[in-house]
Amino acid sequence: MDNIQWYPGHMAKAMRLMKEALSQVDGVIMVLDARCPFACMNEKLNEMFANKSVLFVLNKADLIERKDLNAYIEKFVKLGKNVIALNAKNKGDVASLYSRIFEVLKDKVERNANRGYFKPVRVMVAGIPNTGKSTIINALSGAKKAQVGDKAGVTRSNQWIKLDKIELLDTPGTTPPSFENQEMARHLAYIGSINDEIMDLTELCLCFLEEMNEKYPEKLKERYKLSGSSETPLEIYEEICKNRGFLVKKGEYDYERCAKAVIDDLRSQKIGKIAFE
Numbered sequence: 646m647d648n649i650q651w652y653p654g655h656m657a658k659a660m661r662l663m664k665e666a667l668s669q670v671d672g673v674i675m676v677l678d679a680r681c682p683f684a685c686m687n688e689k690l691n692e693m694f695a696n697k698s699v700l701f702v703l704n705k706a707d708l709i710e711r712k713d714l715n716a717y718i719e720k721f722v723k724l725g726k727n728v729i730a731l732n733a734k735n736k737g738d739v740a741s742l743y744s745r746i747f748e749v750l751k752d753k754v755e756r757n758a759n760r761g762y763f764k765p766v767r768v769m770v771a772g773i774p775n776t777g778k779s780t781i782i783n784a785l786s787g788a789k790k791a792q793v794g795d796k797a798g799v800t801r802s803n804q805w806i807k808l809d810k811i812e813l814l815d816t817p818g819t820t821p822p823s824f825e826n827q828e829m830a831r832h833l834a835y836i837g838s839i840n841d842e843i844m845d846l847t848e849l850c851l852c853f854l855e856e857m858n859e860k861y862p863e864k865l866k867e868r869y870k871l872s873g874s875s876e877t878p879l880e881i882y883e884e885i886c887k888n889r890g891f892l893v894k895k896g897e898y899d900y901e902r903c904a905k906a907v908i909d910d911l912r913s914q915k916i917g918k919i920a921f922e
């Protein structure tokens with residue numbers, strides 16, 4: 646498929662405003678999607694936070710198998726990173742995240758305590774679009790203070806959310822100015838971190854079916870009642886069109902409608918738990 650490239654003006658601006666806010670924060674929570682955490686690593690953000698304490702959150706941990714999650718966690722630990730897995734919709738997980746933030750920022754918390762007056766710890770929440778930054782902030786604060794939505798680019802400006810002991814800065818999701826690794830870019834597209842409108846969804850669907858057919862053929866077969874006779878990704882694509890009745894007219898497949906349905910199934914977890922890396 647064509648190269649994926651997405652760096653709209655609001656992101657360049659968001660990066661600039663994040664850089665400006667950096668001097669006001671004690672540390673950073675970098676929110677990654679657990680299904681493809683390395684694709685979610687925006688090197689521009691990592692560079693920006695080089696001198697800050699960073700806690701990497703593998704969010705949406707409920708969407709992959711435990712063994713895959715453990716393997717990813719191990720990789721981050723080996724790289725010497727602070728890491729925690731999270732299902733932002735699980736209260737116990739959110740409580741663990743809250744304690745972990747204070748653990749990672751222990752020095753800052755102690756320094757604040759020694760000032761003689763109370764100063765909350767201030768944390769920037771950053772990451773590529775749609776990873777669940779705003780959801781995590783709402784979960785930590787116990788209220789719907791930040792806007793959330795299942796598409797890229799919901800948060801459009803920095804917003805401070807103040808809790809008793811901690812202040813969280815919600816930021817807009819940002820991608821790198823260019824994607825050097827197109828396979829990783831496709832993974833971001835699958836999980837809804839790239840605006841669907843800039844891509845050809847039929848090409849994306851074909852790539853997804855190819856990858857699924859290699860990594861999770863059984864899940865694909867089960868979801869779409871495949872006969873097993875289709876071999877190429879295109880044959881599988883057309884069998885899904887046929888099985889689901891996605892036709893423009895008799896004998897002519899509606900590839901577009903099928904692509905939307907398949908991508909929707911993936912994002913609404915109807916195909917099951919998938920680890921892309």
Ligand SMILES: Nc1nc2c(ncn2[C@@H]2O[C@H](COP(=O)(O)OP(=O)(O)OP(=O)(O)O)[C@@H](O)[C@H]2O)c(=O)[nH]1
Pocket residue numbers: 704705706707708731732733734773774775776777778779780781792793794795796797798799800801816817818819
């Ligand atoms: N299954 C699952 N879904 C989650 C989790 N966390 C967030 N979501 C969903 O992910 C979608 C995106 O959440 P947001 O909080 O808006 O993501 P964001 O990172 O703030 O996105 P931008 O503001 O666009 O950068 C929403 O539909 C959330 O309900 C999680 O741990 N598990």
Ligand SMILES: [Mg+2]
Pocket residue numbers: 778779780792793799800815816817818
């Ligand atoms: Mg947001």
